[in-house]
Structure formats: C-alpha cells, structure tokens
Amino acid sequence: MAIKLKEIANKEERLVAGHRFCAGCAEPILTRQILNAIDDPVVLSCATSCMEIATSIYPYSSWRVPWIHSAFENASSTIAGAEAMYRSLVRQGKIEDRGLKFIAFGGDGATYDIGLQWISGCFERGHKMMYVCFDNEAYMNTGIQRSSATPLGAHTTTSPAGTVIPGKQQWRKPLTEIFAAHHIPYVAQASPSRWRDLMNKAQKGVAADGPAFLNVIAPCPRGWRHEPEEAIELAKLAVETCYWPLYEVENGQWKLNFKPREKKPIIVWLERQGRFRHLFQPQFRHVIDEIQAKVDEEWERLLERCGEA
Amino acid sequence: MPKSKIRALDGAHAVAEAMRQINPDVVAAYPITPQTAIVQTFSNFVADGLVDTEFVAVESEHAAMSTCIGASAAGGRVMTATASAGLALMWEVVYVAASLHLPIVMPVVNRALSAPLNIHCDHSDSMGTRDAGWIQLYSENPQEAYDNVIQAVRIAERLLLPVMVMQDGFITGHGVERVDVLDDGTVKGFIGEYKPEHSLLDVDNPATYGTWDMYDFYFEHKRQQTDALSKALPAIVEVGEEYGELTGRKYGIFEAYGMDDAEMAIVVLSSSAGTARMVVRGLREKGVKIGLFKPRVFRPFPAKEFAEALADVKAVGVLDRSIVFGAMDGLGPGPLYLELCAALFAAGNTTTRVADYVFGLGGRDIIPAYVEQVAQDLAEIAETGEVKTPVSYLGLRE
Numbered sequence: 033m034a035i036k037l038k039e040i041a042n043k044e045e046r047l048v049a050g051h052r053f054c055a056g057c058a059e060p061i062l063t064r065q066i067l068n069a070i071d072d073p074v075v076l077s078c079a080t081s082c083m084e085i086a087t088s089i090y091p092y093s094s095w096r097v098p099w100i101h102s103a104f105e106n107a108s109s110t111i112a113g114a115e116a117m118y119r120s121l122v123r124q125g126k127i128e129d130r131g132l133k134f135i136a137f138g139g140d141g142a143t144y145d146i147g148l149q150w151i152s153g154c155f156e157r158g159h160k161m162m163y164v165c166f167d168n169e170a171y172m173n174t175g176i177q178r179s180s181a182t183p184l185g186a187h188t189t190t191s192p193a194g195t196v197i198p199g200k201q202q203w204r205k206p207l208t209e210i211f212a213a214h215h216i217p218y219v220a221q222a223s224p225s226r227w228r229d230l231m232n233k234a235q236k237g238v239a240a241d242g243p244a245f246l247n248v249i250a251p252c253p254r255g256w257r258h259e260p261e262e263a264i265e266l267a268k269l270a271v272e273t274c275y276w277p278l279y280e281v282e283n284g285q286w287k288l289n290f291k292p293r294e295k296k297p298i299i300v301w302l303e304r305q306g307r308f309r310h311l312f313q314p315q316f317r318h319v320i321d322e323i324q325a326k327v328d329e330e331w332e333r334l335l336e337r338c339g340e341a
Numbered sequence: 342m343p344k345s346k347i348r349a350l351d352g353a354h355a356v357a358e359a360m361r362q363i364n365p366d367v368v369a370a371y372p373i374t375p376q377t378a379i380v381q382t383f384s385n386f387v388a389d390g391l392v393d394t395e396f397v398a399v400e401s402e403h404a405a406m407s408t409c410i411g412a413s414a415a416g417g418r419v420m421t422a423t424a425s426a427g428l429a430l431m432w433e434v435v436y437v438a439a440s441l442h443l444p445i446v447m448p449v450v451n452r453a454l455s456a457p458l459n460i461h462c463d464h465s466d467s468m469g470t471r472d473a474g475w476i477q478l479y480s481e482n483p484q485e486a487y488d489n490v491i492q493a494v495r496i497a498e499r500l501l502l503p504v505m506v507m508q509d510g511f512i513t514g515h516g517v518e519r520v521d522v523l524d525d526g527t528v529k530g531f532i533g534e535y536k537p538e539h540s541l542l543d544v545d546n547p548a549t550y551g552t553w554d555m556y557d558f559y560f561e562h563k564r565q566q567t568d569a570l571s572k573a574l575p576a577i578v579e580v581g582e583e584y585g586e587l588t589g590r591k592y593g594i595f596e597a598y599g600m601d602d603a604e605m606a607i608v609v610l611s612s613s614a615g616t617a618r619m620v621v622r623g624l625r626e627k628g629v630k631i632g633l634f635k636p637r638v639f640r641p642f643p644a645k646e647f648a649e650a651l652a653d654v655k656a657v658g659v660l661d662r663s664i665v666f667g668a669m670d671g672l673g674p675g676p677l678y679l680e681l682c683a684a685l686f687a688a689g690n691t692t693t694r695v696a697d698y699v700f701g702l703g704g705r706d707i708i709p710a711y712v713e714q715v716a717q718d719l720a721e722i723a724e725t726g727e728v729k730t731p732v733s734y735l736g737l738r739e
Binding site: 073123126130 | 393394398399400403404412414415416433434441541543544547550552558
C-alpha cells in the first residue's frame with residue numbers, strides 16, 4: 033500500500049503526546065512511524081525499557097491501543113501468548129476475527145541479550161507476530177551499560193573508555209542476520225531517517241504469514257552523547273556510512289533497500305557522538321580504522337548476499 | 342450423583358484428564374520430570390482433536406509462564422504445568438501473573454531443587470514460590486489432584502488470582518490409584534463459561550497492562566493484592582462445598598482425622614498424609630489421643646482456622662518436606678512449621694507446643710516407623726510441656 037504523508041499525518045495517533053521520552057529520542061518517532069503505517073487494529077507488548085517507563089507511568093498511559101508489559105526478556109512470549117489466545121478464540125468462534133496484528137517492542141538489551149531465546153522460540157513456532165527492536169546500542173534505560181549491540185570502541189558505563197582500554201572491546205552481534213537465519217517470512221533492518229522505507233517494512237512485517245522481525249536504529253542523545261536535534265541526522269549518517277544498511281529478507285530473498293551513491297567514511301558518524309570522543313586521541317585512533325574495517329567487511333558481505341556485489 | 346467412571350490413573354494422567362475436560366483456550370508448557378506425563382498426555386489430546394486448546398510447546402518454563410500471561414490477559418482460560426527447576430526458572434513471572442490478577446491454573450508435580458541434581462519429591466519448589474501471590478492447594482493422591490485442578494479453575498476465575506495445584510512427584514505423579522473421573526459434561530457444567538471483565542484483545546476499549554508504578558502507587562497495589570488473597574478462603578470453601586454436593590467429595594481448607602478429642606496432632610501436606618493416617622489409625626485403636634491434620638490450602642495460609650482447630654491440642658508435630666535455609670538460627674525448619682507457629686502465637690495460644698520434623702528431601706521415603714517416632718515424641722511433649730528438639734530430621738543418617 034502506498035504511503036501518503038498527508039494521509040498518515042491526519043491519522044489518529046496510537047502513541048499520544050504526554051509521554052516522558054527524553055527530548056530528541058528516536059524511539060517515539062520510529063514507534064509512531066511504525067504504528068501509523070498499519071491500518072489494522074494492533075495489540076502491543078513491550079519489554080522493560082525506556083519505552084515502557086516513558087509511556088506507562090501509573091496512573092497515566094500514552095497508549096490508545098491495547099498494550100502489555102510483563103518483564104524484560106519476554107515481550108515476545110507475552111505477545112505470542114496473546115496471539116495464541118486470539119487464534120484459539122477465533123477458531124472456536126468465541127470472538128470475531130477482526131484482523132488484529134500482534135507487535136512486540138524491545139530495546140537492544142531485551143532483544144540482542146536477555147530476550148534472545150524467547151524471540152527465537154516464538155519465531156521457530158511461527159506465531160503471527162512482528163517483533164520490533166529499537167536498537168540504541170546499549171542499556172540506556174539503566175544508565176548506558178554495554179550490550180551485545182554496542183559497537184567496538186563505544187564508551188558505556190560498563191565498557192568505559194579508560195587510559196588503557198578504549199571503550200567496548202568487541203564488535204556487535206549480527207542480530208538481523210541471526211533472525212534471518214530463522215527462515216521466518218520477513219526480516220528487515222530500517223532507520224527512522226528513511227521513514228517511507230521503515231513504514232513499508234512495518235506494513236510488510238504485519239502482513240507476513242508468520243513471524244516478522246524489524247531491527248530499527250534508534251539514536252539516543254543521552255547515551256550517544258549528541259544534541260537532541262541530531263537524532264535523525266545520526267540515523268541518516270549510520271545508513272550513509274553503511275554502518276546500518278537498510279535491507280530486507282523476504283521469504284529468503286535478500287534485498288538491499290538503499291545503496292548510497294557515495295559511501296561515507298565511518299569517521300563522519302563517529303565524530304558527531306561523545307561516546308566515541310576518546311577514539312580521536314592519538315593512541316586510540318587505530319580503533320577507528322578497526323571499526324571502518326568491520327563496517328566494510330559487513331557491507332561487502334551484505335552486497336554479495338543481495339546480489340549487488 | 343453425576344455420571345462418572347472409575348479409572349486406574351496416576352496423578353499426572355489424572356491431571357491431564359482434568360485438563361482435557363477443562364478444555365483451556367491456551368496451554369503453554371515445557372516438559373520437566375516428573376511433570377512430563379501431563380504435557381505429553383495433553384499433547385496427545387491436542388493431536389487427536391479432543392480439545393479446542395491452542396497448545397504452545399514453548400522453549401522454557403519462563404517462556405511458558407510468559408506466554409500464559411499474554412494469553413490470560415487476552416481473556417481466555419489458560420493453563421500450564423511444571424515442577425522443580427522449571428518453577429524456579431519461571432519465578433520472576435510467577436509474580437507477574439499474580440500481580441496482574443491473571444486466573445492461570447498451574448498443576449505442579451513437586452520435585453526437589455538442585456544442587457545436587459535430584460528428580461524426586463520434596464516441596465522446595467512450590468514452597469519457594471509461596472510468597473508470590475498465588476493460591477496454593479496441596480493434594481494427597483491422584484483423586485485429590487484431579488478434583489483440585491477442576492476446582493482451581495472456578496477459584497481462580499472468581500478471585501482473579503492464579504492457582505497452583507500440587508501433588509507429590511513420582512509418589513502421586515507416577516503412582517497409579519483409583520480415580521473417580523467425572524463425565525465431561527459434568528466438569529463443563531461445573532466450571533461454566535469464562536467471561537473476562539477485561540481483555541487485551543478488546544481493541545475498542547484499549548487498556549494498559551503492567552504499568553510502571555512508582556512509590557506513589559505501588560504500595561497501594563501490593564496492599565490490594567494481599568487484600569484479594571485475604572478474601573480467598575471463603576471462596577475456596579464455597580467451591581469445595583459445591584463440588585462436594587456434585588460429586589460426594591467435599592473439600593475444605595484442611596482435613597482432620599481423629600482430631601475431635603486429640604491431645605496430639607501430626608500436621609503434614611500431600612501424599613505423606615496417607616502414611617500418617619495409617620499410623621494415627623493404629624494408635625487410635627490402642628487408645629492414644631492423636632489425630633492427623635492435613636492442610637489442603639497453604640496459600641493463603643488459613644492461620645485463624647488452623648489455630649482454632651489446634652487450640653486444644655497439647656503437642657503438634659509438623660512434618661515438613663522442605664527446609665527454610667537459615668531460619669531459626671539455621672536449624673532449618675520447614676515453612677509449614679514456621680507459619681503454624683506464627684498462627685498459634687498470633688491467636689494468643691501459649692499452651693500448644695510444636696515440634697518440626699523435616700523429612701523426605703529428594704524423595705527419601707517416609708515409613709510408618711518415622712511417624713510412630715514422632716508420635717512418641719509428642720506424647721513426651723504433651724506430658725512435659727517441653728520441646729527439647731524444635732527441629733529434627735526423619736530418616737536421616739547422621
């Protein structure tokens with residue numbers, strides 16, 4: 033379905049104003065983009081996260097749609113349970129089939145780390161659900177601790193940049209590929225900076241005949257150390273440097289959704305963020321080269337997979 | 342009396358049979374010894390189209406309870422079953438289920454916790470979750486496990502609280518006994534239709550479940566939760582009476598055997614009550630004033646009722662099948678003893694003396710001689726009014 037800006041701007045918001053996200057956070061932006069893309073009624077679950085605490089502080093709620101939070105690692109199983117109940121009640125004729133879509137939201141900590149097994153289980157069992165990871169590359173809600181999504185060299189409070197060790201010492205987990213390897217109908221990587229692409233992917237995800245996974249980069253002014261107005265710009269640079277390629281795997285077909293005319297060097301993305309500041313000291317500059325090498329290696333492999341090499 | 346059929350079933354199969362008759366909308370479960378017979382048998386029912394249930398064969402017990410939470414919030418009947426490490430693994434979300442007031446029913450086949458690894462019966466698993474906000478019912482034999490599971494559905498949905506139904510691993514779970522199985526229509530009629538007040542699937546009236554709750558409201562919410570549990574006993578009794586009228590098997594909050602003029606009492610949960618009953622019967626024949634007191638409900642703990650029932654008893658021997666590590670200077674009493682002492686103390690009882698006997702850990706057999714030994718101790722305690730050893734261990738090599 034073609035996405036028209038005018039139409040989506042006039043749609044009733046599902047996540048409403050009054051939430052307590054930080055100024056400049058990408059999460060509410062990408063969440064509204066995803067939910068506005070979907071016309072069907074939705075049921076949401078949410079992992080313990082910034083999103084959870086910013087939108088559900090009792091006795092208020094920012095949600096105009098059914099929403100549940102259970103714990104940190106189980107947003108996937110929770111929504112899978114709701115989806116199983118829906119299927120059961122519809123099959124038994126106890127309720128009407130109204131085409132409900134089931135969506136789970138989790139941060140990178142909930143998705144790459146603590147909740148990986150739960151999501152993997154849900155995907156193997158084929159629940160008709162879409163899991164969205166808002167990847168801000170660390171445990172931001174608890175005060176910026178490293179996750180397996182945190183990139184090499186980034187300063188976090190548990191991978192601090194010291195005088196000897198320059199931030200996180202490992203690269204990141206190839207999570208989108210891991211879920212593509214589950215051979216589910218739809219897996220995609222997206223960015224709020226290319227909203228039309230993200231919204232298309234959200235539509236494809238909920239239309240898929242089975243599980244879908246969206247990994248969306250979500251710049252965090254507090255954790256990445258950038259100005260609030262820079263979030264979308266940084267998401268854009270992540271795409272243009274090929275650090276965060278936009279691609280999808282639809283029924284096993286890998287497709288690149290955006291190929292920059294000119295691939296920008298990773299340094300233009302790194303230098304805008306305080307979490308990489310220490311890398312610009314002479315003794316740690318080699319880490320920038322290592323990051324570039326990782327980005328290049330992953331990009332080349334992706335091009336090959338997408339038949340673009 | 343409704344139609345029923347006498348069958349030879351072990352406790353696990355009896356519970357699976359109850360689950361078939363309950364026909365839950367969703368069952369999410371993970372296999373663990375000695376609960377496996379429940380999920381396997383239920384899987385067969387699903388495979389043969391005997392239930393309408395959406396069966397979710399999850400990848401862990403934490404996922405089982407997480408799936409049950411989502412499913413129950415979505416407004417249908419939900420069950421799972423577990424044991425031991427499985428219950429321990431789901432501990433976090435066992436709390437979530439109760440705190441969200443989700444009427445999930447969970448049979449538990451009691452088994453010891455690691456380490457060392459042991460697959461046999463004790464009550465460490467369910468006792469580990471005794472403070473999680475669930476109603477806990479303990480069953481002596483396959484018949485009680487079957488009856489309790491059916492009643493649990495009514496209790497849970499009436500109180501909007503989840504219910505655990507315990508039976509002893511292997512002893513009851515794998516022990517084949519005579520079970521009076523009701524006909525399907527009778528069970529269906531007894532449990533009725535479940536009509537949830539709220540549902541996550543109600544997109545026309547969207548609700549937010551499981552909010553972020555700070556110091557300005559959290560405390561009140563926890564208070565409301567204890568309040569809900571404090572109102573549970575009358576409902577449990579009412580359902581038990583109604584079940585009794587229907588089946589001839591009436592259930593209350595405890596069973597008293599030979600307690601009318603008893604000066605001594607043995608208090609024990611689940612299958613070991615059978616052994617204790619036999620010993621008590623023998624002693625009664627010899628004129629010893631001893632009785633058996635078998636709690637059925639452990640949560641909420643019926644403190645007033647228990648204190649009242651034991652008010653005139655001089656000496657009580659509690660048989661505990663788990664240890665509260667570190668309690669009472671590290672003597673290692675069990676939770677039943679601690680709760681019962683607190684109940685007697687709160688009731689102002691200064692005359693009833695209580696001694697605790699930890700037994701049967703990791704499936705160690707309890708034999709009549711051990712219970713006779715307890716009875717001998719109690720006779721001395723009743724006479725002297727003195728408890729020389731507050732916590733002892735039965736059948737332990739030392």
